[in-house]
Amino acid sequence: MTSKRTLTPCLWFDSNIEAAAEFYASVFDNSRILNKMVSHNDWPGGKAGDVVVIDLELAGQQYQLLAGGPNEPFNDRVSISVACKDQSEVDRYWAALTADGGEPVQCGWLKDKYGMRWQIVPEAFFELVNDQDAEKSRRVMNAMMQMVKMDVEKLKQAYDGQQ
Known part of the structure; x- marks a missing residue:
């Protein structure tokens, strides 16, 4: 059944x-x-x-x-979030979804060639930003806010206070 x-x-x-x-x-x-x-x-x-x-x-x-027909474009209110296991997966999805007319946005967001919004987020971001140490979490969030495509190594550096 x-x-x-x-x-x-x-x-x-x-x-x-x-x-x-x-x-x-x-x-x-x-x-x-x-x-x-x-x-x-x-x-x-x-x-x-x-x-x-x-x-x-x-x-x-x-x-x-x-x-549904024209005049109803996607907007930023709806997106599909993709949790990526590592940087190579972030890079692969980012390249595929921005190809042929897609547009990078900011903070791991992009718009594909069909207008759909995506969030391409490494799992490491969630781990780092959810740390109980508020200062480490703040550094990770601030680093992410400066990125277009997320960079796992730079997020880890921010977490460790190396930026």
Whole structure:
């Protein structure tokens, strides 16, 4: 028996949900397109025959991509946070998601070529910033605030008071 999911984030795209779904599935391990729903009618954002919804699994988490039509861009209020095991994983995701028109922002945030916001965060950041020593935590947070892409070595240096 298959359990029915009850909560799935739905991401509203202007268009190109097939390209976005294929791109995201190629970036993250344990990812795949689960289902594509084609509209049989014309609709406000498109025509009959268009793919309007894609069920997508990214790194084991299910998402729904909706081709909702133009004039509803993503904004900074919604992002997907990616916890990375080390700097090489941070670098890999950062390069993939900023490629072909993506934009670095600040503090580990970026916007990909489809407008989706991402937070690419090394697990070490969470460990260091959550230290019980308030001064160490403050130094890590201050260092992160100066970064665009997070740098694990610089975070560790700030933690150790070497910056």
